[in-house]
Amino acid sequence: MNPNQVISLPMIKRLPLYFRVLEKVEEQGALTVSSAVIAEELGLEPVQVRKDLAALGVVGQPRIGFEVSKLMGAIRALLGWDNSRDVFIIGAGNLGAALAGYNVFKSHGMNIVAAFDTDPEKIGQEIHGKMIFDMERLWELVHRMHVHIGILTVPVDAAQRTAELMVNAGIRAIWNFTPVKLTVPENIVVERVDLLASLAVLTRGLRKLLDVPGTGEAKIE
């Protein structure tokens, strides 16, 4: 990996997309791939792909391209997909249960091992084979199992309060699925999945489409 190259956030977000393309290319039996092919597949510019791959530390060969396996290995390493991390789900409601059963995460470095809730009805039950524990036991289990990541899927009103419990229990990274901007200490990482922002973009796109038909302004993902 080239340590001089800065790895930007937009780039980090593109890496999973590259990886998917590489899987596809690999399935088709190719050993190498050019930046043009990856770019085409994702609607990006080949230069951007080359820059990103350079930042990954993978060098290509003129006239040949990049080694698929090298690229996949580099992405896996950078995103930590090569060594799985144990994760807790905090809030065993609909969304929490859905994420507990979402097998895509497993192959992407995230191993959901248990869930927590305050509802006595839920405590002791299982969701998708994962035990639901009492929130009271979060500190104990965070320490016993050395878990650093928590997925926050509690109702809006409980979000900030629960985040604080997580921090106190020793959780260092919160994947926040609530529509709340959490206030946390400086040394805690929070990444929010902003469904309302995404919905806003969708609605905006649709409105443009319906208001001004035929202008072709629609975003092709």
Next chain:
Amino acid sequence: MNPNQVISLPMIKRLPLYFRVLEKVEEQGALTVSSAVIAEELGLEPVQVRKDLAALGVVGQPRIGFEVSKLMGAIRALLGWDNSRDVFIIGAGNLGAALAGYNVFKSHGMNIVAAFDTDPEKIGQEIHGKMIFDMERLWELVHRMHVHIGILTVPVDAAQRTAELMVNAGIRAIWNFTPVKLTVPENIVVERVDLLASLAVLTRGLRKLLDVPGTGEAKIE
């Protein structure tokens, strides 16, 4: 609304955050709010907030600030939260079921009215009070109910194929929860919730935190 001002995508994504702050401010009984207060709450620069609010078409008063109700009305109008749209869920699995039961959407312009699936076991059942129909009936019900938006929550392998079915059925906007970059005609809007990208950002942040402790590089959301 100021039609000369361009409304950028980053701005669209900030609007739901502003709205949340405004709700909070309103609860506290304030009739006006300054850009500084909103910015502080969200960790933004006051200038940016003022620019965004200007683009919304709301004018403030020096020394006083902006009228909370006006701001909320303008955001609601711009994001289409004032008139609810009927929406279908395509794929009644875990995630689909979770989203069907997620009541936050209802107050944000999105009214989930039914789900579709191909699994005979599921067809005819209900999830959170929403009927699950046979995918075969999608065309019929899209037309009968004038639905434009579909939430795609099928398994990865079925994603592209199902998206095509949706387009053929008359769906114009796809909220894509699968990790697949869909290929769709030009006049179809696709907005993807990229969980793997978000996960990548989280993992990256955590790794920085654990590798270089005490540098305080953690992102404060």
Next chain:
DNA sequence: TAGATTGTTAATCGATTAACAATC
């Protein structure tokens, strides 16, 4: 060698931020 593709430097573009004038 010729030509395709990489890799890098410079230009562009868009969004954010700084500076400051306008206003109540």
Next chain:
DNA sequence: TAGATTGTTAATCGATTAACAATC
């Protein structure tokens, strides 16, 4: 009036894209 806050123009910043040299 003085001072706080808005609104706007210019500067900065970062990411993307263009141009082109390097390389196999």
